Amino acid sequence: MKTKLYLSIFLIFGLFSCSKEKITEDLSVIKLNSVKNINTQNQHTLNVVFFEPTDVSVNQAFLDRVSNVMLYIQEWYAVQMDAQGYGKKTFGLNINSNxxxxxxxxxxxxxxxxxxxNRLQIKGxxxxxxxxxxxxxxxxxxxVLGKEGSGLPFVGVGKMAFASSKNFKLEPTGKYFNGFELKKCDxxxxxxxxxxxxxxxxxMAHRKSDLPNISLMSFGNRHYQRGNEDETFLLPSSCALLNVSQTFNSRNNGINYYGNNPGVNMVTYEIKKENNQNAIIAEGKFTSSVRPTHIYIGHNGYPKNGNGNPRYDEVTFTTTPGATRNVNEYSFRLVMPYSDIFNGYQDNNKNKMALSVYVVTENGRKSTPLQYDYTTDVSKQTPNDDVNKSDNVFSHTNRSAWTITANSKSGNNIASRMIDGDKTTFWHSMWPYIISSKGNHVITANFNEWKYINGIYLLSDKKGRYFRPKSVKVETSYYGDNWTVMKHIHIASENEAREIKINFGQSIWAQHLRIIVDEVYSSTSAENLSFSEIDITE
Incomplete structure (x- = not known):
């Protein structure tokens, strides 16, 4: 059955075909009149590239089929957004006179x-x-799209993605989602x-209660391709991110997409297991200089080999934060059933989990103000007590007069990011860094005034759990020439190395601080180091 659809904004779509017999006549016409902000001058639009190597050339009929596929996907995303309460909002496309x-x-x-x-050549x-x-x-x-065999990868890198098909021929499946006819093609x-x-x-992965539906952004790509088109969907967390994606919004709404860093920081929080509800309950408050639209929490399992994974199994729970009476402060509460976390996908690998709190802001940025590991009882499919975590949020001192240096850096991840009060930014050492050849990591701070110091605070919260300190030596100095060792400690695990408080056991009068790291947690042979914040306790 063919569904007829019409575009009412300035353009009338010609008929186009997905059948083998006809290419420009016997066509499924895609109705877009009900889709929000589609193909208008005011909407940001997706740049769709068709890439041809020197030994590949396609005719206009092939390109027309690529167009048909993009129009279908545009409407598919609109229907998914509508199902999650956003109306038929989707990415913009530029449409020509035909x-x-x-x-x-x-x-x-x-x-x-x-x-x-070397597929990165195409990106270049x-x-x-x-x-x-x-x-x-x-x-x-x-x-970036292309014909199969053109050397294009299937990958998304930053805000650029690549994919290919042998023919881009849409065919009906006889299935529908909320009245929308679902199609298939290679x-x-x-x-x-x-x-x-x-x-x-x-x-991002689906919850157990979502089954048999599978998240497109987990292994939904394979699920769809194997004939389960009507059981492939977009998660609430996925739609929350798309809602603030540049191409889903108009140009004249006054928002600088991906511009200002919202500087999201937790104010207070409590995450605890409630066995009487068979759920993890998370609630708290956070600050953001840019209006947050959603907050979601992910539970990501580790593979058996202990290394990080690409989050195909990160189960997410989403809500809308509410404003408190304080300026730029917001609150949230989420109930996350144990059963939803164990969704049948890689459950045996979920004995160790990473819990991450994500804040989505209206300018399209996503921040991670809190992340930590916990363990589970896989046989009972319940979290252990180490999932319980309450706010012990460090209150930073005034570091506006400080100057700070490091003996290496990577790109724009400079030393001053360790004292900017923003946990989402970080200093990163030179890549790759080998301690045996380059020496220990050395960070030196000058308070530019005399202070009594009782200890130091270190936060290593770059995305992922690597490049955290394993051995730390702390020294102080009056004038920055003669140094006194205050502490030399070893951190037992990479989880504990995320946030470190070192107490000197006495109050020290000093103006200079030096931190020396001679061993790090790393998943590679490189011994890189990263810190989000460095401070003192007075």
Whole structure:
């Protein structure tokens, strides 16, 4: 059955076909008149690129099928957003006078086989095209498509995503989602999944209560491709991120997308297991200089080998924060049933979990003001007591007069980020850093005034759990020349190394502080180090 749809804003869509017999006549027309802010001048639009290596060339009929796929995905995202309460809000597309999606065709400089050996070359050529043709770029988001075998990866990198198909031929499935006719084509599940990454979506898994529906941003790409189109969906947390994605919004709403860092910080919180409710309950308050739209909490399991994973199994719970009476302060409460965390996917690997609190702000940024590990009883599918955590939020001193240096840095992750009061920024050492050849990590702070110091506070909260200190020596000095060792400690685990308070056991009069790290927690041979905040206790 074919569903007829119409576009009422300035454009009338011509008929287009997904059948094998006809390419420009026997077509499924996609109705977009009910979709919010689609194809209007005022909406940010997705830059859709079709990339051709030197040995690949496709005809207009092929490109028309690519257009049909993009229009279908646009409507699919709209229907999913509508199901989560946002109305039919979706990403913008530029449509030409023939009712087709504007495809920016870029001819590569190399062959398909050459790109397949180093696929980042395609990213470089696409970025170079937009540098040379800035007027062609309508938003920060780029989706690069190509014919299968062209050397394109299936991946999302930052705000750019890549995918391919052998033919981009849409076919009906005979299935519907909320009245929307679902289609299939070669690699369509993967195309929609990678586009999600390009629109700011990380991997996120469904809850047990969502089954048999599977999150697109978990393994929903494969689920969709295997004929389960009507059981593939977008999570509330995914839709919360899309709601503030640049391409889902208008140009004239006064928001600088991905601009100002909201500086999200926890004020108070309590996360505890409630066995009488068979749930983890999280509540608290946080501050943000940019209005938050949603907060969600993720529970991410570790694989058996103990290394981090790409969060295919991170089960999320989402809510809308409320404003308190204090300026820029917001509150939240979430109830997270034990049973939902154990959703049947990699449950045996969930003996160790990472709990992360994410705050989504209206300018499209996502902050992680709190993250810690806990363990579970897999046999009972319940969390252990170490999931309980209440606020012990460190109150920072006034460090406005401080100057701070480090003996290395990586890019813009400079030393001053350790004293900016923003837990979402961090200093990072040079990459790669090998202590045996480059020496210990050394961080030196000058208070520019005399102070009584009782100890120090260290926060190493870069995303992930690596590059945290394992051995720390703390020294103080009157004038910055002669140094006195106050403490030399070893941290027992990478989890404990996230937040460290070192008490000197006495009050020291000093103006200079030096922190020496001679051993770190790392998943690689590199011995890099990162700190989000450094402070003193008085």
């Amino acid at each position: 009712g087709k999606v504007k495809l920016i065709k870029i001819k590569g400089k190399k062959t398909s086989s050459e790109y397949s050996k 050529e696409v970025n170079n095209y937009f540098r040379q043709n800035p007027s062609e770029k309508d938003s920060q988001h780029i989706f 690699k369509l599940g993967g195309i929609m999944h990678e586009l999600g990454h390009g629109l700011n979506l990380p991997h």
